[in-house]
Amino acid sequence: MRSDLTRFPFVKSLLKNRWPQFLVWFVMLAGFLFAILSGFFGTPVGNRNFGIVFVWIAWWAVLILVAVPFFGRGWCSVCPIPLPGEWLQRGAIMNPPGKKPRWFNLRWPNKLRNIWLQNLTFTLVALFSSVILTTPKVTSIVLAAMLFLAIGMSIVFERRTFCRYLCPVGGFIGLYAQAAPMELRVKNKQVCLACKDKPCYNGSEAGYGCPWDVFPGGLTKNTYCGLCMECLRTCPYDNISVNTRPFSADLSKPSGRMDEAFKAFIMLGAAMIYAGVLLGPWGKIKLAAYSVGSLSWFGYTAVFLAFIFGLLPALFLGAVGIGKVLTKSTLALKQSFTAFATAIVPLGLMFWVAFSLSFVLTNAAYIFSSLSDPFGWGWDLFGTAAISWQPYLTSLLLPLQTGVLVGGLLWTARTTQKVGSKVNISPIPVIIFSTVVTLTMLGLLL
Amino acid sequence: MSKKQWFFAIFVVLAGMVIVFAPLPVHATAPTQRTFRVEASQYTYSPAILKVNPGDIISIELISTDVVHGLYVDEYGISVTADPGQTARLTFTADKPGSFRFRCNVTCGALHPFMIGKLQVGPNTWLWRASGLTVLAALAILILRPSPPKAQVT
Ligand code: SF4
Ligand code: SF4
Numbered sequence: 001m002r003s004d005l006t007r008f009p010f011v012k013s014l015l016k017n018r019w020p021q022f023l024v025w026f027v028m029l030a031g032f033l034f035a036i037l038s039g040f041f042g043t044p045v046g047n048r049n050f051g052i053v054f055v056w057i058a059w060w061a062v063l064i065l066v067a068v069p070f071f072g073r074g075w076c077s078v079c080p081i082p083l084p085g086e087w088l089q090r091g092a093i094m095n096p097p098g099k100k101p102r103w104f105n106l107r108w109p110n111k112l113r114n115i116w117l118q119n120l121t122f123t124l125v126a127l128f129s130s131v132i133l134t135t136p137k138v139t140s141i142v143l144a145a146m147l148f149l150a151i152g153m154s155i156v157f158e159r160r161t162f163c164r165y166l167c168p169v170g171g172f173i174g175l176y177a178q179a180a181p182m183e184l185r186v187k188n189k190q191v192c193l194a195c196k197d198k199p200c201y202n203g204s205e206a207g208y209g210c211p212w213d214v215f216p217g218g219l220t221k222n223t224y225c226g227l228c229m230e231c232l233r234t235c236p237y238d239n240i241s242v243n244t245r246p247f248s249a250d251l252s253k254p255s256g257r258m259d260e261a262f263k264a265f266i267m268l269g270a271a272m273i274y275a276g277v278l279l280g281p282w283g284k285i286k287l288a289a290y291s292v293g294s295l296s297w298f299g300y301t302a303v304f305l306a307f308i309f310g311l312l313p314a315l316f317l318g319a320v321g322i323g324k325v326l327t328k329s330t331l332a333l334k335q336s337f338t339a340f341a342t343a344i345v346p347l348g349l350m351f352w353v354a355f356s357l358s359f360v361l362t363n364a365a366y367i368f369s370s371l372s373d374p375f376g377w378g379w380d381l382f383g384t385a386a387i388s389w390q391p392y393l394t395s396l397l398l399p400l401q402t403g404v405l406v407g408g409l410l411w412t413a414r415t416t417q418k419v420g421s422k423v424n425i426s427p428i429p430v431i432i433f434s435t436v437v438t439l440t441m442l443g444l445l446l
Numbered sequence: 447m448s449k450k451q452w453f454f455a456i457f458v459v460l461a462g463m464v465i466v467f468a469p470l471p472v473h474a475t476a477p478t479q480r481t482f483r484v485e486a487s488q489y490t491y492s493p494a495i496l497k498v499n500p501g502d503i504i505s506i507e508l509i510s511t512d513v514v515h516g517l518y519v520d521e522y523g524i525s526v527t528a529d530p531g532q533t534a535r536l537t538f539t540a541d542k543p544g545s546f547r548f549r550c551n552v553t554c555g556a557l558h559p560f561m562i563g564k565l566q567v568g569p570n571t572w573l574w575r576a577s578g579l580t581v582l583a584a585l586a587i588l589i590l591r592p593s594p595p596k597a598q599v600t
């Protein structure tokens with residue numbers, strides 16, 4: 001079922017050589033800086049501003065509809081945000097200049113070696129999203145803050161601490177990367193056992209030690225491997241492979257971690273709230289979400305947090321509990337909860353795809369106009385500035401969204417059964433839970 | 447999968463096709479002329495949900511209470527723009543049944559891309575079909591369990 005792509009010499013040299021990746025990085029970094037500039041100096045009208053349109057419509061579409069479902073953390077391997085910091089940290093852009101660390105090179109505190117901080121940063125971005133998504137200056141401030149935070153953390157801490165523990169996007173990409181049909185793994189664990197220096201983790205002349213603080217020999221799921229390809233460069237035994245594999249391969253290993261379980265609920269719940277607030281016909285709720293600091297915004301915030309951190313996990317916990325009673329399971333409730341939470345990962349991903357399809361297709365027309373007139377100053381660089389707004393393919397939207405959501409439910413239900421037979425707990429109540437949230441999502445979108 | 451499971455799977459697919467494609471009895475209501483007075487303001491329509499019957503002749507009087515707003519109806523592909531304080535009128539025959547979003551098509555401020563309302567022509571059949579499909583999918587999975595069911599003690 002797995003097929004190693006690095007057995008093709010062309011693919012291998014494409015991934016191993018630093019130049020192709022650098023060229024993509026260069027374009028990404030240039031686009032990223034341009035997006036920040038356009039937010040600060042261009043028009044304040046969101047849908048006419050390059051930053052907003054290219055980040056929240058174009059980039060978001062590619063990320064959630066293609067990159068994450070098919071390539072997992074593929075985006076992380078070309079993401080521009082950590083680059084300046086990483087280059088500074090290494091004192092080099094290409095090959096390692098020497099092993100001596102240049103800066104403080106501290107280890108990230110043990111207490112924070114989990115994704116709770118990422119859960120927090122994502123929740124914050126989601127809470128302010130109505131403003132961030134629509135106001136160029138705010139988008140630029142958020143992007144610049146991420147850039148500078150990443151630089152600061154690269155100087156103080158070792159490796160890519162920002163990516164692993166703080167980036168609001170990295171958290172959910174990691175979660176959903178488990179479902180992707182792609183992985184980086186070692187070919188033979190025995191070779192790693194016998195390998196003395198472990199250059200993939202410690203670095204060598206050929207490349208840097210794993211920037212994501214992962215030991216490739218121990219990889220069992222995609223969540224924390226950033227697909228940066230350093231280990232492909234450093235392993236002296238040619239023991240690294242990049243495989244295609246069946247979808248959702250990692251989900252057969254249920255997670256035992258509460259931070260990862262909550263990531264799944266935060267994503268599932270946020271997709272539902274976005275669908276209702278942004279795409280629904282309820283203007284008062286939109287205004288409440290937008291009017292940060294007002295009384296109605298606090299109300300919105302309370303409902304948002306209660307739904308994501310209270311209602312959804314509580315209902316789910318109830319379902320898991322009923323399943324335990326049905327099968328007289330003695331497994332601790334906490335373990336049962338985290339194990340089954342792994343199963344709703346595909347459903348959450350498909351909720352995001354369904355939401356984004358509508359959001360992206362109805363706003364894609366702005367990509368053409370802002371490409372030619374990125375600052376909203378009346379330019380017409382490519383002759384597309386005058387292309388007027390109109391939603392695309394709306395007749396396909398309902399069948400597509402239905403297919404995606406029903407497919408997501410099937411996928412999650414099947415995964416739930418697998419988890420159920422692993423932990424010996426009836427999966428039926430959890431499948432009913434997933435069915436009810438899917439029906440709710442349908443009601444919000446259709 | 448066993449032979450029995452194959453039969454069951456085929457049955458489920460057929461049932462799904464019925465749910466999606468089965469023609470529904472049409473309650474022929476005599477088309478009437480309906481007029482809606484819709485107030486547009488940043489970033490909402492009031493009323494935001496319009497329910498009509500298929501074949502009705504719809505007339506929307508769009509009144510803007512702040513800046514220039516528009517109203518574009520998905521799928522129908524028709525639109526109208528209202529200057530503040532002036533009434534603009536959009537008349538059309540609701541000849542496509544289903545549930546459609548209508549949206550502002552004049553950039554009117556930050557939340558403009560999310561200024562959205564709903565036009566429902568007849569019952570929201572698609573939602574019912576999709577819900578039926580969802581329940582069918584869940585039932586099918588519950589009945590078509592993984593074979594053989596592996597029991598592991600942990
Ligand atoms: S360098 Fe290669 S062989 Fe050695 S531990 Fe790392 S992946 Fe395994
Ligand atoms: S060095 Fe290897 S294991 Fe570490 S993030 Fe990069 S690709 Fe993944």
Ligand SMILES: [Cu+2]
Pocket residue numbers: 488489514515516550551552553554555558561
């Ligand atoms: Cu408007």
